Amino acid sequence: xxxxxxxxxxxxxxxSAVVAGALSDRELRKGLEDxxxxxxWPGRMADQESWLTLYAMAGVDEGHYLxxxxxxxxxxxxxxxxxxxxxxxxxxxxxxxxSSFPKAHWFATRFDGFGSRPLRIYEIDAPRVAxxxxxxxxxxxxxxxxxxxxxxxxxxxxxxxxxxxxxxxP
Numbered sequence: 001x002x003x004x005x006x007x008x009x010x011x012x013x014x015x016s017a018v019v020a021g022a023l024s025d026r027e028l029r030k031g032l033e034d035x036x037x038x039x040x041w042p043g044r045m046a047d048q049e050s051w052l053t054l055y056a057m058a059g060v061d062e063g064h065y066l067x068x069x070x071x072x073x074x075x076x077x078x079x080x081x082x083x084x085x086x087x088x089x090x091x092x093x094x095x096x097x098x099s100s101f102p103k104a105h106w107f108a109t110r111f112d113g114f115g116s117r118p119l120r121i122y123e124i125d126a127p128r129v130a131x132x133x134x135x136x137x138x139x140x141x142x143x144x145x146x147x148x149x150x151x152x153x154x155x156x157x158x159x160x161x162x163x164x165x166x167x168x169x170p
Contacts, residue, residue, distance in 0.1 A: 010035040011045035018054065029058045029069045036145065037138035043094045051095060052147060055132045066133035066145075077128040083144055084159065085124075088117040092155040093148040097126070100142040101159075101167045121159040124151065 005013060014035040017023050023031060032054055036042050042051070055066065064071045083097035084104035098104050101121075108119040130150040135143040148155060159167065 007038040008040055008045065011039055011042055014054070015046060015050070018057065025059065026069075028054075029066060029071070032058050032066070033069045033133075033135060033138070036133070037135050037143070043091075043096065048095060051145075052132075055145070060132050062129070065128075065131045068135060068137055074128055074131070077131055080125040080127055081131065081144060083124050083126050083146065085122045085155075086119050087122060088119055092120070092122045095132070095145050095148070097124070097144045097146050098142045099144060103141050104159075105164055105168060121164070122155050123157050123159050124148075124155055126151065 010031075014031045017031065018028065036051075039045055058066060059071045060066055063074050065074050065077065066072075081099060083099055084101050085092060085094070085097045086104045086107035087094065098107075104121050108121050111119075124146075126144065126146050127150070130147050131144055132147055133145040135141070135145070
């Protein structure tokens with residue numbers, strides 16, 4: 001991806017390059033990792049269906065997920081992964097999740113008092129079939145990209161704020 005554009009413009013550049021047929025498979029995987037991990041809110045830059053299509057084009061399928069920029073066998077993942085997501089109501093089923101409660105807490109509290117909608121921390125046990133990608137190198141967020149449409153039930157489990165402190169302790 002180009003270092004000359006802002007990080008929030010990277011998804012648009014990636015989508016344009018894909019439409020133009022300008023990327024090899026490896027370049028697509030690298031561009032996908034770069035656009036996803038450097039953009040502040042990738043889910044706002046394109047709809048979920050568009051992102052799911054890009055992950056499929058990058059080789060993510062029933063047998064493979066993306067780990068950083070490389071395809072890996074899905075069977076290497078545990079059967080389920082316990083994950084967290086800080087989000088306002090209505091955005092709990094978006095794609096970005098983390099295996100780190102402290103990171104979810106950071107996302108939930110970084111704009112404390114900013115805006116009128118409170119952030120909650122949701123939790124799921126995601127089956128490995130729902131894992132599209134894992135990213136950690138770029139920002140150290142222990143990020144999982146999850147196709148929440150493959151979950152057996154809607155995302156509704158909220159970590160009670162009174163439990164946050166206990167979950168933050170080592």
